[in-house]
Amino acid sequence: MSGPPGGPLSPADARDELVALVHRGVRWPVDAARALRDPARARRAAVLVLFGVLDHLPAHAPGVPRVPADLDVLLQRRSATIGHHPGQVAFPGGGVDLQDAGPREAAVREAVEETGLDPAGVEVLGSLADVPLPVSDNLVTPVVAWWARPSQVAAVDHREAVEVFRTPVAELLDPARRGVVEHAGVRGRLRTPAFVVGDGVLVWGFTALVLDGILDALGWTVPWDRRRAFETRRFEPRGSGS
Numbered sequence: 001m002s003g004p005p006g007g008p009l010s011p012a013d014a015r016d017e018l019v020a021l022v023h024r025g026v027r028w029p030v031d032a033a034r035a036l037r038d039p040a041r042a043r044r045a046a047v048l049v050l051f052g053v054l055d056h057l058p059a060h061a062p063g064v065p066r067v068p069a070d071l072d073v074l075l076q077r078r079s080a081t082i083g084h085h086p087g088q089v090a091f092p093g094g095g096v097d098l099q100d101a102g103p104r105e106a107a108v109r110e111a112v113e114e115t116g117l118d119p120a121g122v123e124v125l126g127s128l129a130d131v132p133l134p135v136s137d138n139l140v141t142p143v144v145a146w147w148a149r150p151s152q153v154a155a156v157d158h159r160e161a162v163e164v165f166r167t168p169v170a171e172l173l174d175p176a177r178r179g180v181v182e183h184a185g186v187r188g189r190l191r192t193p194a195f196v197v198g199d200g201v202l203v204w205g206f207t208a209l210v211l212d213g214i215l216d217a218l219g220w221t222v223p224w225d226r227r228r229a230f231e232t233r234r235f236e237p238r239g240s241g242s
Contacts, residue, residue: 044141074111076165078162089201104143116152122146125145125146181230
């Protein structure tokens with residue numbers, strides 16, 4: 001059972017609400033600019049959206065009293081030399097390979113390969129509807145998980161990711177850290193949600209769209225200024241240390 005409606009949540013309550021969310025699903029934005037060229041031939045991929053109490057550092061985000069201050073989500077920053085989405089913040093994940101039983105297994109395998117996490121401590125709660133990613137011609141399954149037993153993480157292969165970090169959910173919900181990014185897509189201009197996390201790291205594009213959809217569907221979102229636009233070039237990547 002989760003906490004009272006509108007009341008503060010414990011981490012266990014947050015997990016329960018994530019389980020309920022997986023069962024009812026999330027509706028992603030649908031428009032022509034986000035459509036794949038040929039969905040039947042798109043590459044299947046999966047990402048691990050891993051929530052949990054990952055450390056003991058409280059969030060410094062006012063205005064989000066319902067969300068536990070120690071609830072985090074795992075993110076990583078991609079290498080600037082990688083082919084698609086260079087330098088962007090992303091979830092761990094990648095293509096569904098032949099040896100994978102499905103998207104869930106692929107998401108966990110990729111997360112282990114990219115961050116070194118211990119899969120024994122990851123509780124997969126379920127999968128959400130696929131999200132098209134036209135720029136790389138991928139159809140991506142977000143796999144929602146809970147870190148039941150956290151383990152050490154770091155960027156394993158710096159050719160793919162240069163940094164792995166845990167972002168407080170309360171930071172993502174802070175209205176002062178929210179805005180939008182307008183950018184070129186495969187079929188015209190796109191407008192996606194954006195978040196500024198940590199000491200000035202911009203989360204935008206696919207990752208921000210998935211986070212925004214999940215947080216909205218959970219009913220955790222705090223009203224924010226949807227007219228505030230961020231320019232990606234103003235946000236320089238942090239150092240390459242893991």
